[in-house]
Amino acid sequence: MSSPAIEMRGITKSFPGVKALKSVSFSAFSGEVHALAGENGAGKSTLMKILSGLYRPDGGAVIVGGTERHFTHPLAAIRAGIAVIYQEFSLLPERTVAQNIFLGREPTRFGLIDHRAMNDEARRVLALFGSAHRIEPDTVVADLDVASQQLVEIAKAVSLDARVIVMDEPTAALNEAECEVLFGLVDTLRKRGVAIVYITHRMREITRLADRVTVLKDGETAASFDHVPEPDAIVRAMVGRDLGDFYAEPARLEEIGDVVLSVRNAGNDRLKSVSFDLRAGEIVGFAGLQGAGRVALAQAIFGFTPFTEGEVTLAGTPARFTSPREAIRAGVGLLPGDRKAEALVLMQSVSDNGMLTARALSGLSAKADATPFVSAEEMETLLRNVDVRAGSFSQDIKALSGGNQQKAIVARWLALAPRLLIFIEPTRGIDVNAKAGIYHLMRDLARKGAAIMMVSSDLPEVLGASDRILVMRSGELVAAFPRGVSEADIMLAATGEEAVAA
Structure with missing residues (x-):
């Protein structure tokens, strides 16, 4: 040179x-x-x-x-x-x-x-x-x-x-x-x-x-x-x-609770006879190549593209949701992979973004048991609890870093006390220190009894943050691994180079 x-x-x-x-x-x-x-x-x-x-x-x-x-x-x-x-x-x-x-x-x-x-x-x-x-x-x-x-x-x-x-x-x-x-x-x-x-x-x-x-x-x-x-x-x-x-301590055996979500032989035009359980207190990572069906599975659970066959239960109750609103009311939350396009109103305040879902649900329902409106004071408490760092919660959320925007979306779901939280690409575009905050926040939510489904294309993230790992390929669940599996084993299952029993 x-x-x-x-x-x-x-x-x-x-x-x-x-x-x-x-x-x-x-x-x-x-x-x-x-x-x-x-x-x-x-x-x-x-x-x-x-x-x-x-x-x-x-x-x-x-x-x-x-x-x-x-x-x-x-x-x-x-x-x-x-x-x-x-x-x-x-x-x-x-x-x-x-x-x-x-x-x-x-x-x-x-x-x-x-x-x-x-x-x-x-x-x-x-x-x-x-x-x-x-x-x-x-x-x-x-x-x-x-x-x-x-x-x-x-x-x-x-x-x-x-x-x-x-x-x-x-x-x-x-x-x-x-x-x-x-x-x-x-x-x-x-x-x-x-x-x-x-x-x-x-x-x-x-x-x-x-x-x-x-x-x-x-x-x-x-x-x-x-x-x-x-x-x-x-x-x-x-x-x-x-x-x-960076990664929080994995769940201990005594911290894993009852089955929250049970999926049996469920499918639609993008998924084929998928079966698995998610339990309270655990983080389950879903790995696979793009188009393998991980995001399609999350969207089906959430009612965005519903299952057309199979059985799904949430805490023992039938839960083949036909719309996201049904899923949210039952206690399911989803953080999408593209937070700016799919989860945030960038020109509104941090606090208003946190209250979007609860406001929408309470405002669209005349039922007496409708989700209660979350006050600005209650939302600010939740934002502080998940360590959203902002000069003011009244400032536009577009001014926050990616990590703080992501935590604000988590606070939105905490206002509804979800039993199941689905994270899609939870740390995309977030710096290393902010990633640690998200991983520890996910673990804290699991320890409080939530079941966490994590869809990620970042294999080190899947390996480091998950208690179990499920691998998908061509719309099917093809392998299940305990914590500690190697990247090579996951990629072999994801690409079909070697058959691995699920």
Whole structure:
């Protein structure tokens, strides 16, 4: 390595009342993956927004290819060979994949957009993902699943032939198989001499991909490693404690209670004869590849896409719900995988978001036993009990971190005293320290008698937080494992490479 592809020297940046960055230095060489880690609020996004031209630094220098640059607009950074893949998608849903990839720089012929050339070039870029995840250029983005949309975002950056690509939590919406596709693409780009800045909270991705690691904390460089250290060293630099403290102690035998949910030979057009029990006091993790049926199962239990056959009981009472309202009234709560799109009203306050479900149920029912209205004072007590950290519970919930937003949704369900709580991707887009808070909160709920169903694409999370693990494939439950099983055994069951009795 001679000189870095990009170098940031002594970068400082302040906002009103906040010193976001304090003399931070960072570099990335051609053909390397430099991982940038840190909690939410550590300064990672601010540093990358300066690199991409969204922000201008108060002090320090940005050097690209040996020349100091002063970007005043993101287009200037793009022209300098810097592409950023943000965690929040910037796709136009009603346009095609090819139109999104080449938005604003469409190929033309005789003054008109050359759609054939655009589709051909998009197909060439998409081919980098291999045949395992085939995306057609003329597909409308709204018709793609979240994982495919993430790959389109990556394809946009690759199509720029950028010398530096910043990837911000690129696997947040991907399952294990899709992550491997992404990792292969990162390896391909590295071999082509692209410098990659890889922002992630997942230790396994850092150890799998990174050549170097820099950790930010409170706007400063907490640690910089010229190699990839053990995950504990990275975590200690981020939050000041060991990785082993993140997962709560598993349930003890005496803490496991009676069966709360019993499912027998239940199915619909996406599920085939599923049978299992969930007990009070335990966390059961559901693993499998995307499309295996985990989310479909959660939605069927919750009455969103009801079961059409089989038997389901909740605390001994028939419970084949035909709507989410029926499930909620019976004591079932669900935290969806995309909290912003499916669970939050971002322009309303933290307190109002917490009261949404109880208000809706009490307001839509004239029955004397309708769910009582939850007062603002009662909701604030619940928000404090689950450790939602906000300047004020009257502020818009969009201003909270992902972890605090997730805990606010938990508080919403606690107002209804649920017997069963279903968590779908409970820590997606949440930093390492906030993840620990969610895991301990789930365990506290279980110890108070709730049954917890956890659907997660993050295998280390499933292994660390679950008391039992059930694996699904093609709409069926194919394996059941106790705590302590290996990742390999779960993946063998999930992919069908080896038969495992459930």
